Amino acid sequence: MDERNIRILQAVAELGTGSPDEIAEHTGIPKSTVHYRLTKLKEQGVVTNDLLDVDLEQLGLDITVITEVIAEYDDQYHEQVGEQLAAIEGVNQAYFTMGDTDFVVIAHLSDREMVHRLISDYEAIDEVVRTSSQFVVETVKDESRPLNDFSLETLLEHTADMD
CATH class of the missing domain: 1.10.10 (Arc Repressor Mutant, subunit A)
Structure with a gap:
């Protein structure tokens, strides 16, 4: 390559x-x-x-890291922290969530050095209190086109109100 x-x-x-x-x-x-x-x-x-x-x-990006991020609550923190997390190199998806975890962030990386840099970048954000990361051992499903997860009947039923 x-x-x-x-x-x-x-x-x-x-x-x-x-x-x-x-x-x-x-x-x-x-x-x-x-x-x-x-x-x-x-x-x-x-x-x-x-x-x-x-x-x-x-492409050598075969390490998937899923990180839960706990952040300090503040006005509009979800937008500010979310934007900072999403801007980190290697981050592919960032979600603001409800419950004990504030954000879930997914990254695809090539080696331990990239993982270490990623976690350091998360923790360099002032509002980030704690992170918990997991490595994916085996991908069971990775559907990039969500419509493939539904039958035609289900999609028709749930989009009928949109007409």
């Missing part, structure tokens, strides 16, 4: 498209090169489908 491939994959994620024209314009990489490399990334299994989903393990 070289710099051009990474730049192409970042452009796909940022732009939300696999259009060689748009990726070429965004990255400065020639359109023919973009097309060729996207085809190769699909053949290698890095890009897993026509929607351009990426296999994170193929």
Whole structure:
């Protein structure tokens, strides 16, 4: 995996498209090169489908860390702390939750050094009181398209009121 491939994959994620024209314009990489490399990334299994989903393990981001964050309560703390957590490099998802835990944060990382940096970055936020992190041992389900989790009948039933 070289710099051009990474730049192409970042452009796909940022732009939300696999259009060689748009990726070429965004990255400065020639359109023919973009097309060729996207085809190769699909053949290698890095890009897993026509929607351009990426296999994170193929990129070396095979450590999933789920962290519960307890923060000091204050006016609008959920927005301020949430934005700070979400801005940390490697954080893919951040949720403000109800109950004993204030936030749940999910990150995909490559090694212990990245995990250590991530936890240090969490704890550097003044309002963060405590964190508790777990490593995922095996992913049982990771559905990036939630509509796949429902039957057609259920979706029709629960969206009928929206018409």
